[in-house]
Amino acid sequence: MPNKDEIAQFLAREFPQNRCTVESVAPLGATVRHPVGHAELRPGGTVSGPVLMTTADVALYVAILGEIGIVPLTVTTSLTINFLRKPAADAAIIGVCRLLKVGRTLVIGEVNLHSEGSEDIVAHVVGTYAIPPKTDPA
Numbered sequence: 001m002p003n004k005d006e007i008a009q010f011l012a013r014e015f016p017q018n019r020c021t022v023e024s025v026a027p028l029g030a031t032v033r034h035p036v037g038h039a040e041l042r043p044g045g046t047v048s049g050p051v052l053m054t055t056a057d058v059a060l061y062v063a064i065l066g067e068i069g070i071v072p073l074t075v076t077t078s079l080t081i082n083f084l085r086k087p088a089a090d091a092a093i094i095g096v097c098r099l100l101k102v103g104r105t106l107v108i109g110e111v112n113l114h115s116e117g118s119e120d121i122v123a124h125v126v127g128t129y130a131i132p133p134k135t136d137p138a
Contacts, residue, residue, distance in 0.1 A: 007065050011058075014072060020058040020095075028099040030063035033116065035092050047087040047122075053079060056111040056125035059095035064107050064129055067099060073132040077106070080126050087122040088115035105131050 002010070008022040023031040034040075034055040042048045057076055064074055087093060094116050099109040111125040 001066060001068075002070055004066075006070070007062055010065070010070050010072075011062075018054075018058060020055060022062055023094070025062060025066035028063070028067060028102070030059055030066055030097045032059045032062055032095045032097075033092050034058075034095070036087075036089065041089055045089045047089065047093060049081070049083070052083070052087070052093060052113055052123050053081055053125070055093045055095040055113060056081065056097075056123070056127065059097035059111045060107075060109050060125075060127045060129060063097040063099050063109055064102075064131075067102055067107070068131065071131060074107075074129050076127060077130045078128045082124045083122070084124060085120060085122050087113075088118065091115040091117050093122075103131075105133070107131065 004022050004025045020032040020034045023033050040047055040051045095111050095113050097109050097111045101108045107129045112121045113123040114121050
């Protein structure tokens with residue numbers, strides 16, 4: 001299976017608009033980091049919901065690629081987020097993913113998000129990804 005560096009290189013090449021960095025890839029899991037600056041804040045000085053959702057989605061994708069290999073067309077089919085508390089406006093968002101079920105066509109995982117430097121969970125996410133069917137080489 002691909003390692004952290006191979007997945008990071010794939011993301012840099014195929015998903016360059018992504019601002020997350022791959023911190024670790026482990027069996028059935030991954031950790032990513034999304035920097036937070038002025039552009040990620042909404043009025044009131046909190047990290048925007050789309051930043052939190054992006055971080056969770058990328059954490060899921062990285063964990064799945066680490067488990068099944070680089071399968072680019074693996075896609076999100078659902079993502080549910082529960083916002084629990086206000087993230088720090090001056091700290092990166094860390095997404096820690098744990099895959100709950102890896103099936104032939106679907107993968108289900110959960111992600112806990114927290115502000116870097118704090119263990120307090122700011123959001124909890126559950127997501128499902130679809131794995132494309134394998135095709136026989138012609």
